[in-house]
Amino acid sequence: MPTELKASKYRCPKCGSGDFAITTTRWTCGSCGQAYACSAGIPKLFLDETLGAQDRKLRDTLYDGLFGRLYQVTMPAIVMPVRPLSMSWPYWSAFAVVWVVLLGLVAAVVRAATSPHGLVLGMISLAVLVLIALFLAKQRYLLHLLWVAVPAWLSLARRPFSPAESFPQVHERVLAPLRAAGRRLQVLDVSTGSCNSLYRHGWMSLDADYTAIDLSETMLKQGSDMMSDAGVPVDLVLGDAMALPFQDGQFDVVTSYGAVNGLTDPPKAIAEMARVAKPGGVLLFLDEQMYSDPTPVERAYFMRVLSAHNVIHRCPVEAFPPELTDVRVSQVYQFYYICTARKAGG
Ligand SMILES: C[S@@+](CC[C@H](N)C(=O)[O-])C[C@H]1O[C@@H](n2cnc3c(N)ncnc32)[C@H](O)[C@@H]1O
Structure with a gap:
């Protein structure tokens, strides 16, 4: 009915x-x-015909593809050079296995070419190498990860980074007054994907109703499974960050993790986040941005792997809508910023 x-x-x-x-x-x-x-x-x-070209491309080739289906593995593998070894050792082990297999295939081809033995094995190895090369030609960020991961990790490990304001400190600065609000809050997470960040970064400590939106069915399905396993009620919506399907002024908090820089029109997405925030509401979003002093190999890792799919490579503060006040951009890790802002009024 x-x-x-x-x-x-x-x-x-x-x-x-x-x-x-x-x-x-x-x-x-x-x-x-x-x-x-x-x-x-x-x-x-959302209306498929109004999607931006970049959003459609990333959805179809990345988030609804193998990368999205294996997101719990692919994402940690890409960021392993910036994570502590205690967290990333399984990915480094898999990375070592990949290199051993690649070198084994090359050795089999060389052996077949230089001696009368192992011709069949050499032909099979060559065919597998060609298939891998075709795959990597399409997934260029993985090709670059293969050569840059170890040098980038060594470079980063040599020069520890201490942020002026850390990731937990930024979150606590925003969360503490919200916990004291004394009323039920409305929280929106834009480009929520697997809902990982919404769930893990302190937002569950609020007395709040949660809404989460993403463009990819594959990603949102993981978010749905995760939140129902965790027993957290959430209104999930498939939609476009640049045309949020919400009325003006609905949310006390609007968050987004790891998405803004890769959208077709990042300033439009930020304007949309501001539009749906209540007067006095808070925006918090995180994405890639290089710290001030990268080495050449760190820069290569950032541009060719971490930020390879982005349309911008830093927080676009100069394009913020005028109703956003108290704007603060904190470089919380070598390659990530968090921006916080407040919508005027309230
Ligand atoms: C790197 S993932 C981040 C996911 C999640 N926020 C997290 O922290 O794990 C980027 C997400 O942005 C979503 N996305 C890409 N374009 C979008 C758009 N136009 N509107 C809404 N979400 C979009 C993707 O589907 C993907 O789930």
Whole structure:
């Protein structure tokens, strides 16, 4: 039986209306009639034809592909040079195995070419090497990770970095007043992916309702599984960060981790985050940005691996909308910033 959802936090991406007729499989805008599919309780509130080229490309080739399906493994592997060995040793072990296999294949080819023995093994090895080369030609960041991971790790290990304000300190600065707010808060996580960051970085300590949005079904499915395993109720939405399907001024807190720099139009996404924040609401987002003193090999790792899919490589403060005040950008790690800001008013 269809139900009416009026004056909700949601809005139709096509006409902006907040009236929806809702069934388990479909949300239909009461104003313009646009229908949006809904599956497993997750509405798909975006119009495919309005997606930016970069967002469509990353969704189709990365997040809905192998990288997204294996996200719990692929992401830690990419960041292993910046993580402590105690956390990243399984990935370094796998990395060593990859190198041993590659060198073994090359050795088999060389042996077949230079002696009368091992011709069949040499041919098979050559075929496997060609397939690997074709794969790496498409996944260039993995090709670069192969050569730059160890030099980057050695370089970073030689020069410890101490931030003026650390990752936990930035979070505590934002979270402490929110915990003391004395009312139930509304929290939105944009580009939530597997909901990992939303779950892990202190937001669960708030008295809050959670909403999380992402463009990739593959990623959001992992978020849905994780939050239901953790027993945390969350409203999940498939949608575009640059056209958030929410009414103005709905959220006390808007967060985003590891996404802003890679979107088609980062300033537009930040303007959208500001639009859906309540007056006086807080924005906190993290993404890649190089610290002031990188070595050439660290720069290569940053540009060719960590930030390879991004359209910008630092926090775009100069393009913030004027309603954002108290803007602070903290370089929390060698390659990551956190930006915090407050929406004027409230
Ligand atoms: C590197 S992942 C980060 C995921 C998560 N926030 C975390 O910290 O693990 C980037 C996420 O941005 C999402 N994304 C990319 N383009 C988007 C868009 N236009 N709108 C919403 N999400 C988008 C991807 O699907 C992916 O889940």
